[in-house]
């Protein structure tokens with residue numbers, strides 16, 4: 069197999085782009101998350117069941133990572149690849165879906181988290197899953213120990229109950245945080261903004 073180490077990522081991107089023209093394949097420059105790969109990786113997204121082997125082989129010869137299009141999305145802010153389908157029991161989404169209809173990766177969210185925090189605020193159906201330290205934004209963890217929801221006895225905390233209690237007490241600015249994702253349970257906590265701290 070011919071090696072392609074002498075090509076720059078930009079040249080590989082160009083090659084790949086020409087190769088897949090008019091095919092249902094997307095070529096993406098870089099993974100959004102360093103836990104998935106580097107910014108220099110080139111990724112091809114497709115339903116590979118529908119793509120001829122000769123094409124996927126050529127892409128692999130260019131050292132392009134082939135990923136399944138139903139497991140990945142493209143960040144609408146930085147155009148890098150985001151894994152949206154869990155690949156383990158511990159998977160925490162490193163992206164969010166903006167109400168305007170955009171997928172935003174963790175790196176882009178961390179840079180400017182205002183919309184994300186506003187979306188999470190007093191929302192019992194969503195929780196923070198990304199590396200944002202709420203302390204930096206004036207929130208305080210109300211839980212000495214994480215709440216637990218799961219299959220084990222006693223793991224029956226319900227965010228909706230906490231939500232009802234807090235809103236009935238007049239609180240409006242709190243955020244649910246996913247502390248741990250496991251096969252059989254989720255641990256989570258509630259953070260309250262200091263403006264509402266009694």
Ligand SMILES: [Zn+2]
Pocket residue numbers: 100143144145146147148172173174175176177
């Ligand atoms: Zn991004």
